[in-house]
Each structure stands twice: as C-alpha cells, then as structure tokens.
Amino acid sequence: MAEPMHSVKTYLTVLVALIVLTIATVAVSFVPLEGHWHLAAGVGIAVLKASLVAVFFMHLFAGPRVVVLTAIVACFWLGILGVLSFSDYLTRGEWPSVPGH
C-alpha cells in the first residue's frame, strides 16, 4: 500500500477552510469599501485559497522537487507578464514635461 500523503481528516478540514474563505470573499463584497479594496481583499483571499489547494490537494511538496520548480517557474513567468504590463500601462502619460522642450 502506498504511503498516504495526507489523512482523510486533513483533506476534509482543508475543504471546510476553503468553503469558509469563499463565504468570506463574498461577504467582503457587501462591505462598503472603495472598489480597489474589494479587488485587493478578494484576490488576497483567492491567493490563500489557491495555496491551500496547491499544498494539500495537489501535494505540491510531496512529489519530486522538479514539481516545486515547475510551479515556481510558472508563477515567476506570470510575474514578468504582470510587472512589465503594469509598468507600461500604469505609467502612461504621467511624466512631467521635460524642461527646455
């Protein structure tokens, strides 16, 4: 018999935590906040939920090390996409006029 990676109890606990966090995500959208705070809270909770899924359900650290590397590379590449895109779009038209021109 293969070594179990986590117990059934652990899986169920994580599942309950994920459902509670989902309810929290929806609840936050009813709090009268500025729009971007909704997004920040929602995405923040989503990152936490995705981490729980990756670590406990996808057994990120239980398999071969190259799996962890693959996950890091995927996130890193996504980070490049995000950082370069936002450093372009968020800074457009914001430079002050250059003296002498």
Place this chain on the structure above:
Amino acid sequence: MSPDHALLTNDERALFEYSMLKRHRLEEQFENLEQQTHAASTGMWVFLGTEVMFFGTLFTGLAIYRFLYGTAFEHASVELNWIIGGINTIVLLVSSGTIVLALHFARADRSRVAAWLLIVTALLGLLFLGLKGYEYYDDYDQQLIPGWTFDEHDWIDRGLTAEQVPHVQLFLVFYWVMTAFHALHVTIGIAAVAIVAALAWRGHFSSTYYAPVDVLALYWHFVDVVWIFLLPMLYLEGTHALAAG
C-alpha cells in the same frame, strides 16, 4: 523481457500484466513505477504551467483594464449573478475534495470507493455546468451580451457616461471569454473523470499504479484554482450593498 520471465518476482510479473488499455503498466523507458509516476505528475505540472500562461494573459488583461476603466468595470461586475458564481465556487471546491479523496482511496487499494468518488466528482462538474448554463441564460435575459442583447441606454440610465459604455462591453467580453474557456476545461475534465471512473470501477488502479488518477486530479484542481480567481475578479469587483441602494 517477456511477462513470464523466470527471474521476475510476482510483483514484477504483475506489472507486466496487460491492463484494460492493453498496454504495459510499466512503460519500458522507466526503471520502475515510482519513476514513471513522478514523470507523469511532472508532465502534468509542466502542462499546467502553460495553462497558467494561457489564463494568466486573460487575467492580466482584465486587471489592466480594471485599473484603466474602474468605474465602468465595477458597475458591470455587480450586474453579474454573484449568487450562482458563489455557489458554483463551492460546487467546484467540493468536487476538488472528492477527487483528492478518490486518489487517496485508489492509493489504498480501494478501487470501488475511488470509482464512486470519481462519479460524484463528475456529477458535481455537471452541476457546475448546469448552473453556469442557467447563469448564461440569466445574462441573456439581463441583456449582458455585447453585440447581441445589450442596451447602451440602460447603462447611461444607471449613471454611466456615453464614453464609459464601451468599457462595460469590454468587461463583459472578458467575462464571456474567460468563463467560456473555463467551462471548456470543466467539460474536458468531466469526460476524463468519467473514463478514469470506469477504469477504477473495473479495478484498473492500485497502490502501485495510480498515476492516471493523480494527473487527472492535478488538472481538476487547477481548473478549480482558475475559478477561485474568477470569482473575485469578475463577480465581486464592486460593492453589492451600494449597488442595491
């Protein structure tokens, strides 16, 4: 080496038995089943890495336009059916729970339990698609389909300017493209889960050979993770309490 090689132990001979797929359980390029299982899950993780890029571009595009056209996006977001979106999140999370338990029991040599859990997973996937389909119909009813049923004056009546209405349409295009691609992934997942459930029912998997359940579960969890991000980024951008008032 043939399956009846005299030097093989019983365990090794079992590995050579033809499965229902009429293929050797241990492919010849691998040293042992552990190596084969690791190669399979690594392959799936690499594929999921490409999927991160695929959905990542859509999420990045959505985020950029969210920052450029915040007001219109918030107005459009609160019109989406967050109740079905939220329930569907829970449906997918529970299905992730059932498929990880299916893997757990397949690895514990309890194939029938695994098969039942896979059947439940597929049914939850179908429930997700059913709710999504109803939501699409509701969107049609609410005139949220740019280029088909969409009334610009509606949105101006809701307090947006004429310049902001195309931004609403842009948000809705993101909504349709992202949820449709996600639904396509769920559909493919349901078909794969059904096949693996049938194999599990016939006792195809064991504590030594479970890689197909493993990689399928990884794919299913990834599709779940995409939805985890779609919920706040599509449905919950604005304040519902303010929209109602």
